[in-house]
Amino acid sequence: MIKLCISCDSLARAVGADQVAEAFEREAAQRQLPLQIQRTSSRGLYWLEPLLELESAEGRLGFGPVMPEDVPGLLEALDKGGEHPLALGPVEQIPYLKTQQRLLFARAGITRPLSLDDYQAHGGFEGLRKAALMDGDAVVAAVLDSGLRGRGGAAFPAGIKWRTVRQAPAGQKYIVCNADEGDSGTFADRMLMEGDPFLLIEGMIIAGLAVGASKGYIYVRSEYPDAIRVLNEAVMLAREAGYLDVTGSGVAFELEVRVGAGAYICGEETALLESIEGKRGIVRAKPPLPALEGLFGQPTLVHNVLTLASVPIILAKGAAFYRDFGMGRSLGTLPFQLAGNVRQGGLVERAFGLTLRELVEGYGGGTASGRPLKAAQVGGPLGAWVPPSQFDTPLDYEAFAAIGAMIGHGGVVVADDTLNMAGMARFALQFCAEESCGKCTPCRIGSTRGMEVVDRLIASSDPAAREDQAHLLRDLCDTMQYGSLCAMGGMTAYPVASALKHFPADFGLASPEAAQ
Amino acid sequence: MPEETLDLPLIQRVLDNHKEVPGALLPILHAIQQGLGHVPDEAVPEIAHALNLSLAEVRGVISFYHDFRTSPPARHTLRLCRAESCQSRGAEALAAQLREQLGLDDHGTTADGALSLRPVYCLGACACSPALELDGQVHARLTPERLQALVKSCRVEAGA
Numbered sequence: 001m002i003k004l005c006i007s008c009d010s011l012a013r014a015v016g017a018d019q020v021a022e023a024f025e026r027e028a029a030q031r032q033l034p035l036q037i038q039r040t041s042s043r044g045l046y047w048l049e050p051l052l053e054l055e056s057a058e059g060r061l062g063f064g065p066v067m068p069e070d071v072p073g074l075l076e077a078l079d080k081g082g083e084h085p086l087a088l089g090p091v092e093q094i095p096y097l098k099t100q101q102r103l104l105f106a107r108a109g110i111t112r113p114l115s116l117d118d119y120q121a122h123g124g125f126e127g128l129r130k131a132a133l134m135d136g137d138a139v140v141a142a143v144l145d146s147g148l149r150g151r152g153g154a155a156f157p158a159g160i161k162w163r164t165v166r167q168a169p170a171g172q173k174y175i176v177c178n179a180d181e182g183d184s185g186t187f188a189d190r191m192l193m194e195g196d197p198f199l200l201i202e203g204m205i206i207a208g209l210a211v212g213a214s215k216g217y218i219y220v221r222s223e224y225p226d227a228i229r230v231l232n233e234a235v236m237l238a239r240e241a242g243y244l245d246v247t248g249s250g251v252a253f254e255l256e257v258r259v260g261a262g263a264y265i266c267g268e269e270t271a272l273l274e275s276i277e278g279k280r281g282i283v284r285a286k287p288p289l290p291a292l293e294g295l296f297g298q299p300t301l302v303h304n305v306l307t308l309a310s311v312p313i314i315l316a317k318g319a320a321f322y323r324d325f326g327m328g329r330s331l332g333t334l335p336f337q338l339a340g341n342v343r344q345g346g347l348v349e350r351a352f353g354l355t356l357r358e359l360v361e362g363y364g365g366g367t368a369s370g371r372p373l374k375a376a377q378v379g380g381p382l383g384a385w386v387p388p389s390q391f392d393t394p395l396d397y398e399a400f401a402a403i404g405a406m407i408g409h410g411g412v413v414v415a416d417d418t419l420n421m422a423g424m425a426r427f428a429l430q431f432c433a434e435e436s437c438g439k440c441t442p443c444r445i446g447s448t449r450g451m452e453v454v455d456r457l458i459a460s461s462d463p464a465a466r467e468d469q470a471h472l473l474r475d476l477c478d479t480m481q482y483g484s485l486c487a488m489g490g491m492t493a494y495p496v497a498s499a500l501k502h503f504p505a506d507f508g509l510a511s512p513e514a515a516q
Numbered sequence: 517m518p519e520e521t522l523d524l525p526l527i528q529r530v531l532d533n534h535k536e537v538p539g540a541l542l543p544i545l546h547a548i549q550q551g552l553g554h555v556p557d558e559a560v561p562e563i564a565h566a567l568n569l570s571l572a573e574v575r576g577v578i579s580f581y582h583d584f585r586t587s588p589p590a591r592h593t594l595r596l597c598r599a600e601s602c603q604s605r606g607a608e609a610l611a612a613q614l615r616e617q618l619g620l621d622d623h624g625t626t627a628d629g630a631l632s633l634r635p636v637y638c639l640g641a642c643a644c645s646p647a648l649e650l651d652g653q654v655h656a657r658l659t660p661e662r663l664q665a666l667v668k669s670c671r672v673e674a675g676a
């Protein structure tokens with residue numbers, strides 16, 4: 001019997017995994033070869049997808065990227081011991097994977113997303129079992145001690161939020177999972193929800209136990225239909241298996257998946273709460289903090305997918321285990337996401353502290369086009385464009401803040417020398433204009449004015465006039481950065497100002513501080 | 517009997533199903549759009565009545581979110597990703613290709629009503645940019661040839 005694994009992840013399928021699986025079924029039937037295909041989550045080695053894994057005595061052997069037309073040849077090779085041009089050897093020995101520190105993505109590519117048995121056989125629900133025997137204060141203390149910071153972008157210490165919500169007196173409290181993942185260049189939330197949904201559910205149940213919340217919402221963007229389907233099924237399976245009738249405390253935990261509707265701003269936590277309440281996604285002024293007055297006016301713990309999914313690991317292995325990863329005040333691991341013009345795009349979970357160069361040049365293998373590397377945008381559409389001269393900066397929240405950039409949700413978009421940075425600055429402003437909730441002027445009006453300034457700057461042939469426009473653009477960035485209510489307007493200044501600072505030539509400006 | 521009134525049973529069923537749901541407006545709009553392909557205007561008073569909202573509140577929500585449509589979609593909807601990762605891999609050239617070959621601008625529809633083009637900002641496929649979504653199915657590692665084949669599968673007349 002030949003046992004194969006092929007991923008059912010939506011991106012693996014977007015590059016042909018279903019067609020490859022079908023071709024195997026068809027060819028094997030024709031040859032009357034006994035064959036079994038398991039559809040697992042993805043390893044996140046996307047440049048190798050569709051990745052075929054063959055179960056063998058030496059562990060799983062990889063082949064990829066496989067196209068349907070490779071299947072007949074592969075079947076012959078599998079029969080004869082596995083020599084094939086697409087052969088990659090044992091998957092777990094592939095350096096890209098072997099050198100990672102996978103905590104959150106420990107099961108990625110190994111288990112079937114909706115198999116409770118697989119989940120339990122690989123350490124699932126250990127954290128919940130421990131948490132159920134602990135006092136809520138002790139669970140909160142573990143999260144505090146672990147050093148875990150919010151993975152949604154702002155990197156606020158998670159334990160402090162937990163303590164606030166726990167201490168808030170209220171009849172009804174909520175856990176809200178922010179699965180709006182709108183940032184270009186990011187896909188870790190999607191991979192986790194599609195591939196290991198029980199981990200997120202386990203994290204949310206633990207959070208509910210710890211802060212005294214009996215209801216949880218997962219707000220998923222509508223662009224992720226597979227994640228929505230998998231989560232709905234996983235919630236049902238977990239409920240049927242009794243995991244939501246929480247162990248020990250007698251309180252049942254209710255979980256509901258809510259679907260966004262294509263508004264980037266609904267990733268901002270207060271706009272997200274408005275959206276769950278059935279309103280337009282308009283940002284709320286803070287205070288009050290959502291931890292005290294959140295969903296339907298009640299204390300609410302809002303966290304990103306990765307933050308909540310880290311919790312079972314912290315409980316299962318201990319806060320000390322978790323905080324041993326990382327550097328400074330950036331503790332634990334972060335699943336970095338390599339995207340854009342990069343040869344080896346995929347998910348790289350590592351402890352904080354490796355450099356951007358190790359990530360982009362080491363794991364990524366440089367640009368996909370083979371052309372010179374120009375910059376990388378780290379942290380999504382509100383993140384700065386970082387020039388190669390700053391690539392030795394360690395991936396650490398504080399180190400990135402010190403160079404006027406941010407790590408955000410860990411997405412890295414690589415660009416080669418053909419990408420025009422004035423165009424990208426204009427795009428950042430256009431995106432902000434389109435997605436602004438409209439509540440405050442610097443963001444709503446500033447973004448549109450900014451586009452006009454970039455247009456005038458590029459169109460102008462007079463160097464002095466260009467300098468004037470550049471000056472105006474910098475001023476506008478300042479106004480947006482310091483005068484906006486939320487980071488949508490506030491941080492749109494990052495990609496714009498960084499493009500202007502590091503790549504003045506793209507704007508037709510003289511370069512006093514040439515970047516490269 | 518105007519054709520639209522045929523939609524009322526579905527709308528009523530959706531509203532009944534969401535009676536007990538707090539903050540039900542988005543799930544209701546999604547369910548109606550899924551059932552009817554769009555959110556017809558005659559749904560608005562029904563929804564407003566069921567949720568005790570004003571017409572303006574319901575309309576405000578429908579227009580705020582990019583996903584909700586108030587008129588029926590074309591037979592096929594192609595959402596081309598235009599966010600940074602896909603831009604760095606040639607998404608703008610793909611958009612230009614659609615403009616030249618089909619006369620399709622962002623938000624445009626071919627004259628035969630077969631295909632609408634909409635921009636989308638990230639499909640989570642960025643490790644294999646550029647990407648698009650055609651009728652709910654994501655395709656990544658796009659090339660100009662692949663895009664052309666996908667469009668052809670919708671049987672759009674060139675230059676329509």
Ligand SMILES: Cc1cc2nc3c(=O)[nH]c(=O)nc-3n(C[C@H](O)[C@H](O)[C@H](O)COP(=O)(O)O)c2cc1C
Nearest residue numbers: 150151152178180181182267268269303304307487
């Ligand atoms: C414009 C904007 C978009 C955001 N989008 C997201 C998002 O898609 N996912 C997310 O987890 N956080 C997003 N955030 C951050 C959230 O507001 C909030 O900080 C986060 O959900 C808190 O969770 P954490 O503590 O786990 O990071 C966004 C913030 C802003 C200003």
Ligand code: SF4
Nearest residue numbers: 437439440443486489
């Ligand atoms: S900065 Fe923009 S998105 Fe944020 S509150 Fe102001 S207008 Fe809304």
Ligand code: FES
Nearest residue numbers: 597602639641642
């Ligand atoms: S930017 Fe296009 S899929 Fe993410």
